[in-house]
Amino acid sequence: MKLEKTSKDFPRGGVEAAGDLVEEYPGYVDPNAYGVNEKRLMAKIDFRVVPVLCILYLLAFLDRVNISNAALYGLKEDLGLLEGTKYNTVLVIFFVPYILFEIPSNIILKKFKPHMWLSACMLMFGVMTIIMGFTQNYGSILAVRFFLGLFEAGMFPGCFYLLACWYKRTEAQKRYSFFFSSTTLAGAFGGLLAAAIGKMDGVRGYRAWRWVFILEGLLTAVVGLIFYFCIPDFPEEAKWITEDERAFIKAKLEADTGESHRHGKMTAKSVLKILSDWKILIGGVMYLGLIVPAYGYAYFSPQIVRNLGYSPIQTQLRSVPPWACAFGLAMLTATFSDFMRHRFLFTIIPICISLAGFIVLFKIHGPVNIMTQYSALFLCAMGTYSAMPIIICWYACNLGSHARRAVGTGWQVGFGNIGGIVATFAFLAKEAPLYPTGYKLCISFICLSALSCAVYFTGITLENKKRDQGKHKLSHLSKEELSAMELGDDHPVFRYMT
Template identity: 50%
Template sequence: MFCFGILTIGQGFVKSYGGLLVTRFFIGVTESGMFPGCYYLIGMWYRRPDALRRYTYFFNSTTLAGAFGGLIAYGTGYMQGMRGYEAWRWLFIIEGAVTCFVAVLAWFLISDFPEQARWLTEAERQWMKKRMEVEHGTESAEHPIRFTDVVEVLKDYRICLGALIYFSFLVPSYCYAYFSPTIIKSYGYSTLQTQLHSVPPLAMAFFLSLGIAFASDRLRHRYLFILFNLVVAIAGIAILLSVHDKPRVQYAALFLVVFGPYCGMPVAICWFTMNVGGHRRRAIGTALQLGFGEIAGIVSTFLFKAKEAPYYHTGYSVAISFFTLAAFWSTCYFFACWMENRRRDRLMADADNLPEGTMVGDGDLDVSYRYML
């Protein structure tokens, strides 16, 4: 994270296009493990029925960052020429400096696992460890990851479905992140007004996502909440596809579109990452699912073509298609987990098939484990 901040600051001082490409490449390198690592650690601290709220807090810190980024971009617009630097350079310098500051704080404040937390008593650490064994089994976090572990995870079709869900969510999500300022500007706003108008949809998504997370945790259910957010997002994109001469209606449609990337995606990520039990399986599964999904960043950059402005038929059509795919893969994942739970119920009902030990390092492979739906 600290290196990410340093490289972001470096973007503000590049002198050539080649220099910008180099810094962007290494930013990708330093950022690649950030999200999988954070989701993995959150999952090591919280049980599945309590996890979505925490996942949403973390995930939507990016939503708040987008909202504040719009405000910062608006402010740096007035820094054009200050000390000889363009406004966009100041934007990278300021945001990179903040990232470095937070990274230093995180080094001292964040513990890897409950049993290592210095701010807990020994009794509390042991209680947390026993509590989380129900989720992860007795496998120690110190056990090394072997190549055979990776192969076993790759053979699990449920984990592959999780990767497809994330990828299908992420293509339209990146489209919104990359192109929403361009879309908003096409409604007739100036550059500075565009930055301001990018804030309200993200702010609304932040608060709504928290409500959805609380409801989902309370009901201990994920699937229908994902479908609801996808349907709302598809409705918003459908409005953008069909309405072209009413800027206020089009801007209002953006408030519906954000349900997909910023309200539905945290539920999906929490669902398939927390359904993978055990330290090694969850570490590998989370990295695989989120890493595969990042391919969407490449795909999305080619969808909103300048020659199609302001209608963007290709971009909107592909976004609807991928949100629909996300609903399809989520449905497949739901039935896969439901059928496996039913199979294990039948095994547990037969005394001869009961396991000798429960959750002994097997995580979600143990017959007593039930996938959250």
């Protein structure tokens, strides 16, 4: 069956005709040929996939950063974290296993089913958060934070990997941004929840900071058990779609990014080959540049607001509005990005907003400028958390095949989170309330992200032109030879979205 394609189905840099190979990637797949109502199917996928992953990641991010809320309620004093960089070390220990196990977790996710792996991880990091509420000293909270990082390692790249297996590139950005904005919702929800929990100080003999961990961890663990039955699997195995719908999804995604090779074997050699691609490597740098300001804001904005002269509960409440505005801008940016079928400019504009916010925080100080400093926090949150989902979606959806998505998304999130280590040691207590080192590092890494995005955009634009001219290194091979090589986005027919 040969299906017609229309120009509206070609994103900028999408899969287009390339000589005789156009029949392999037809570009447009008619849902009527499969007896499928595409609009109804997309609504069903959105309902089953996106909300579950949003809740999962909201709770994961909440359990990761709620230590910043707990710190306002006496955690540092009770556990002896006021000396030197002990508190910063407690923050950074999370990232050691988190960075190392990103790619292995995605490989496990590929081998097994997402509903099994992701729900098990969710249950365990919920348990770790509960245990954190009972820690008694510096050593115990270090150990628990280490295991929290271990069990959370697969959450973020795993969810992005799964999303990329359900949506075409021109469909993906709004879903990615809505999912990623779980972080902003978690920040807002965490502030409100922490403000309420603050009134439990002394209940059953526990300080308020302990209740922050116990109650939020309990919520996560219970949801993790329930989500064993709710988290969607890959399209190839999902039982809630019909065989005709499955065939249509498979055909549509292959027309967009090539064959998925869901059950293809992965070896150490194939992983290293994927990691040798410059596009894979630059994706990690693009993300790294924004992780530093993202975690700098997530972990230290409550303390920055506190330094403006507010009480602990007022601080928790005033931390909510910047997160809420960040969610709004992220969704607006995503909508326009999908409409324009373009990514690069929609990374640069929010990056500039974030850059402006951190420059204001670095340059403007003093009690007469409190509202200016508080307003700058809005720019920091809105810019950073709007650019990040665009970067991740742009990169992840330009990866063809299950193997390249599993390794590529794991690499991007794993390498990028090295920035979490930088961020946790950038904002030192001895430099409060000005934090010159923290702000300088955030500004520098934001510029690094902008530069790497420009490099990636230039590189894939040139690569698209080369393929249009038939100058791809594999253009001389036959269709059968190319199919056997499991090339993914390295296929001569593939066109990158810019």
